[in-house]
Structure formats: structure tokens, C-alpha cells
Amino acid sequence: MPTEFDYIIIGAGSAGCVLANRLSEDPDTRVLLIEAGPRDLHPFIHMPAGLAKLVNQKGVNWDYDTAPEPNLDGRTLWWPRGRVLGGSSSINAMCYIRGVPGDYDDWAALGADGWSWNDALPYFKRAERNSRGDDALHGSLGPLYVSDLRHTNPLSSAFIEAAEQAGYARNRDFNGPQQAGFGFYQVTQKNGARCSTAVAYLDPARERRNLHVVTGALVNRITFENGRASGVTYRHRGGAMHQRATREVLLCGGAINSPQLLMLSGIGPAAQLRRHGIDVVADSVEVGQNLQDHLDICTLYHSTQRITYDRSNELGVVFNYFLRGHSGIGSSNMAEAGGFVRSRHATDERADIQFHFVPAMLDDHGRNRLPGDGYTVHACFLRPRSRGHLELASASAGDKPRLHPNYLGDAEGFDMKMMVECAKLSRSVLTQKAFDAYRGTPIFPAREDLDDAGLEAFVRAKAESVYHPVGTCRMGRDEAAVVDPQLRVRGVDGLRVVDASVMPKLIGGNTNAPTIMIAERAADLIRGRI
Incomplete structure (x- = not known):
């Protein structure tokens, strides 16, 4: 495997698989996709009803728990998140829901320029292969199969x-x-089998010589040179690895892992980073804040x-x-x-x-x-109007962050x-x-x-989570936002966040389809097409 790539994508989940496919469409672009979990080989991933059995499959799940919730009788709530190729799209209930136009117009009103409904709809349609055919609101030629049960x-x-x-x-x-x-519900299924983003986007691209996929690799931090993201360090098969990125590092870890890795890499609230002995690269006070869930x-x-x-x-x-x-x-x-x-x-x-x-x-x-x-x-x-936050437990990527949803x-x-x-x-x-x-x-x-x-x-x-955490790397035009409307991390160069963490506000429905849309549009932003 090369030691240098144009793009390094961290996380092969709902967004990362989309980016891996779209960026590697250019044969002259070298792409590395790194996933902490295993390949999506478990048969219960692909049999839709198998999701009931995946609940107890620790190997494909980050298996998070919140801190005790003061408004829920002090209970700790379980937050399953996908730790496998396809991420949470490999373990979810496959309901295909976008939300409504007002949700995305809210984003634009909050400073997420270019993310209104009229901006988002073409990317929903580009992703979708709906079994009912295409119309003004649906696509029928995309990689993501959407079907009736x-x-x-x-x-x-x-x-x-x-x-x-x-x-x-x-x-x-x-x-x-x-x-x-x-x-x-319509569901993300192809011929009665789960159509995760690993199936829809990654499988068709796996044979491309310019795309390399590494599984079982936990990224420890993003490296920087002169204020620019230069690569990543990670653990793989017991060894320490370092890969360089000549263009950009693309963080697709989701609403929990993305802010955690930013902080481990020195981007976050300076006081919190210093408490854990982490050198501050950029004092970004909102990293880990604005946590929302249904x-x-x-x-x-x-x-x-x-x-x-x-x-x-x-x-x-x-x-x-x-x-x-x-x-x-x-x-x-x-x-x-x-x-x-x-x-x-x-x-x-x-x-x-x-x-x-x-x-x-x-x-x-x-x-x-x-x-x-x-x-x-x-x-x-x-x-919901409540807002929570997450924070580091330590300076180690192997230690789960502390989750405070504040339901x-x-x-x-x-x-x-x-x-x-x-x-x-x-x-x-x-x-x-x-x-x-x-x-x-x-x-x-x-x-x-x-x-x-x-x-x-x-x-x-x-009451429990219905698995829709978002918002911890909020995008907006204001300087306090973690990323700008092009999803570029403020305070550094060469680094973007592309996943549900950038949502300024929860949408009115399930969050998987909107996350895929975000990645589809991000691919065009990265390639300079918009």
C-alpha cells in the first residue's frame, strides 16, 4: 500500500463509504478509507430481520453508554453505533426518511449556506434508486436502493x-x-437484503486500483504540519501506522467519534484539551457541544x-x-x-x-x-429543544468519550x-x-x-434513544461554528468533517438518508464542482 494518498477518509460509515466511491471515480486520485471495525461479513447484517440479533453483536457496535441522565431517573442510556463497514447503515432499521423542506431551510437560516432544501434535493435524488421510479422528488438511478417491504x-x-x-x-x-x-416505511433494501452504504457505494468501487480500504484500524489522531492536516496515525494489527494526505483528511466518524478525534488531535476547547495533556492546535470551543438526539x-x-x-x-x-x-x-x-x-x-x-x-x-x-x-x-x-455535549475521558482513542445528552x-x-x-x-x-x-x-x-x-x-x-445523535461539529457561517458551510474545519487547513455531526439541528425524521445526502454534496464540494 502507498504511504501517501490524495485523500484519507476516517470512518467507513454512512458518509465515508459515499466519499470513498465518489472521490475514487477519478482514476488519478488516490483514496485511503480507514475503518475501526471489521468487514460487513456477518450474515445478520444482510438479512434485514437480523438486526434484532445484531443488538448483542459487540464486534460490529461501538456499544456506547451515556452518563447518568438527571432527567431520566439517573439512568444510563445505551447508544449503539455501527463499528463495521457501512457504519450504522449496517445495523439500523433501514427506514428511508429525509425530513421535510423546512428542516433544511432551517439549516440555511442558521448559517449553513448552500444546504437549503433546494440545495439538498438534487443529492437525495442522485443517491436514490427507488423501486417506484423517479419523479420530482425521487431518483431511480442512484446506488442506494430504496424499496417497499x-x-x-x-x-x-x-x-x-x-x-x-x-x-x-x-x-x-x-x-x-x-x-x-x-x-x-420504504426501506434501504436491494432484492430483500439490506442495502447499506457499504453495499451501495463501497462494493462497486472495491476493485478500483486507486482505492485502498483498511479495516480493524483505530485512528489515534490527525497529524498537522504548519497548520495543515498532513495525515493520520492509527493502530493496525498491533502496529503503529502513519499515512500522509497530500490534499485533505476527511473525518467521517459520526456524531460521537468525529468530535472525539478532533479533540484528540488538538482541535477543541483548549482548557479541556490541556487537562488531558493534549497540545492545542486550534481552540474550537463548540467541538462536542450542540449534541441532539431523538x-x-x-x-x-x-x-x-x-x-x-x-x-x-x-x-x-x-x-x-x-x-x-x-x-x-x-x-x-x-x-x-x-x-x-x-x-x-x-x-x-x-x-x-x-x-x-x-x-x-x-x-x-x-x-x-x-x-x-x-x-x-x-x-x-x-x-427537541434540549442540547447536550460530549467530552474526552482521556487522551487515548481507545477510551470512550463521556456522553451527556441532557435529555x-x-x-x-x-x-x-x-x-x-x-x-x-x-x-x-x-x-x-x-x-x-x-x-x-x-x-x-x-x-x-x-x-x-x-x-x-x-x-x-x-424513555430511550432512537439512535439519531447529531450536531457535535456544527456547521455555520459564524466563527464559532466548528466547520464552515463547505465543511472545512475552522482554524486549520486540509481537514473537513462529513457526517451527521455537522447538522446544525436535528431533522424531522431518521438521520441516515440525510447523512448520505451530506456526503454526496460534500463530494462535489471537495472536487470543486460546486
Whole structure:
């Protein structure tokens, strides 16, 4: 392998795989992609329903925990993040959601020039290969396959029917002209198999002679010469390695690893860096700040019929999936149906609550297996006002940073009011007539008559992350922003951050598709095309 590259990409996740493909399209450009985790060989990565088993696969997961959360009964919350080729796109529920135009226009209003909806839409379309074809809002020629589910559970259909009975519209396309309503999710799947960014972008580029991919390599720091990023040092197979970059280093570690590596490399709040004995390259006080995530509350009921996925014959599911053309339960993403609602507390015209329905019982991310059969509806407030931060635990890349999401920490208490509303609306849908043939006793909460105080206690005891951390390397035109609107790190040259950490604000939905869009547009910025 060469010792020098034009571009070094740190992190082969949702953004890094996109950049590796797009930058290596130029045969005269040498690209190195470095990933801390292994190759995406585990069969449960590629069988969509296997995500339920990936929960306990430590080898493909960074397996983060937050610090005790003061507004959630002092609980530590589990934050799974992908540590494998494809990153979190290799372990997520594959729901393809973009958000709405106002989300990106908010970014532009906050100083992210060039990231409005009209700027972002062409890159969503360029990435997408939608099985329904192309139109004004969708693409059909991109590398990322977006498909309708091959298999759905009768309970998922009952959920959509119940939502209609509760007064909500049916919506066939959450990424269409209107987001609000209930329906089945489209998913990032190709022929019934997961289409991660490793599958969509990296696999087609793997044979290019100018692209080198290194797995099992933990980057320790970015090196600098005369204020310019010059390369990276990393550990690989027990040895210390150093690679030089002649053009740029591109940091794609995600909302946790990217700010951590910036700080380990000397870019961050100077006082914090000095406490850990790290030489300050650039005093950037917002690195690790502005942490946002969607907090999620799950409502569970027992099912009177054994049609849930709780006690499926796992061996039979696997054999049926692989021997019968990626069909059956194995092709399910588990979170088959969902919806978006504009609540009575909404502050503008956008939906502010999102639902995911799972025809199985999920407690503690599925890590706590409950007896019997049941079903779950997730509900999250899409635009939380609380902001958290992360900080270094030490000067070692091997030590996980300390995560302080500060859920429900807004001074006005609006986030809690919205989480109570999430629980109320979940109960409202699940108690409609469509579930009469299936509804058993309530599990969480155990009573159906809780008042607001009771629901607040329920939220504090049971709410969890729905896996959408963003914002810790905020982009903007102001000098305090970590990166400028071209994603260049302020205070140094030759270094960009390209991942969900640059989002100034959470979008109204799942964050994987927006992260892919960011990388698609970043590739054009890097290549001087815009």
C-alpha cells in the first residue's frame, strides 16, 4: 500500500463509504478509507430481520453508554453505533426518511449556506434508486436502493388502520409532497437484503486500483504540519501506522467519534484539551457541544394471537430467507409501519411526532426479552429543544468519550410535554377498534388511565434513544461554528468533517438518508464542482 494518498477518509460509515466511491471515480486520485471495525461479513447484517440479533453483536457496535441522565431517573442510556463497514447503515432499521423542506431551510437560516432544501434535493435524488421510479422528488438511478417491504405482519396493517380510525390520514410516501399520515416505511433494501452504504457505494468501487480500504484500524489522531492536516496515525494489527494526505483528511466518524478525534488531535476547547495533556492546535470551543438526539418512548401491549415476531422459529426464518430468495420474515425491517403527526403543541406547520410500529415486544432495545407475544409502538418528539455535549475521558482513542445528552433539559419543560403527548397519542392509536382482535393486557405502561404526572414518571423510567445523535461539529457561517458551510474545519487547513455531526439541528425524521445526502454534496464540494 502507498504511504501517501490524495485523500484519507476516517470512518467507513454512512458518509465515508459515499466519499470513498465518489472521490475514487477519478482514476488519478488516490483514496485511503480507514475503518475501526471489521468487514460487513456477518450474515445478520444482510438479512434485514437480523438486526434484532445484531443488538448483542459487540464486534460490529461501538456499544456506547451515556452518563447518568438527571432527567431520566439517573439512568444510563445505551447508544449503539455501527463499528463495521457501512457504519450504522449496517445495523439500523433501514427506514428511508429525509425530513421535510423546512428542516433544511432551517439549516440555511442558521448559517449553513448552500444546504437549503433546494440545495439538498438534487443529492437525495442522485443517491436514490427507488423501486417506484423517479419523479420530482425521487431518483431511480442512484446506488442506494430504496424499496417497499417484501413482507409485513398483519399487526402492522392493523396499526395503520387504527391510525385512520383515530383520525389520521394514510400516507403511502413519507418522502412525498406531505410527510404527515401513517403507512408502511420504504426501506434501504436491494432484492430483500439490506442495502447499506457499504453495499451501495463501497462494493462497486472495491476493485478500483486507486482505492485502498483498511479495516480493524483505530485512528489515534490527525497529524498537522504548519497548520495543515498532513495525515493520520492509527493502530493496525498491533502496529503503529502513519499515512500522509497530500490534499485533505476527511473525518467521517459520526456524531460521537468525529468530535472525539478532533479533540484528540488538538482541535477543541483548549482548557479541556490541556487537562488531558493534549497540545492545542486550534481552540474550537463548540467541538462536542450542540449534541441532539431523538428521545423515544415505547408503548407495549400483549397480543392475544400468536402472530407476532416474538417467538418466531429463528432457524426457520433464516433458512426460509436464504433458501427462498430473500423472502418471508427475514426480509422484514421489524419497524414496518409508522407515521408522522402534527400535534396540538406544534409550533409550525410541520409534523412534530414520529411513530415506528414493531409487531414484537421491545424493551431496552430488545435486550430484555419479555415472555409471551406482544407489539410495540415507538414515539419520539422530532424537534427537541434540549442540547447536550460530549467530552474526552482521556487522551487515548481507545477510551470512550463521556456522553451527556441532557435529555428533557430545556428550561421551559417543552420536551417533557411533548414526550407525554407521544405517550398519549400512542395509547390513542393502540386502543382503536382495529386492535380489538389482538389487544391483550398493557405492558408499558401497565395502566391505561395514567394522568400527565403518571405519564411523566413513565417517560423518566422508560424513555430511550432512537439512535439519531447529531450536531457535535456544527456547521455555520459564524466563527464559532466548528466547520464552515463547505465543511472545512475552522482554524486549520486540509481537514473537513462529513457526517451527521455537522447538522446544525436535528431533522424531522431518521438521520441516515440525510447523512448520505451530506456526503454526496460534500463530494462535489471537495472536487470543486460546486
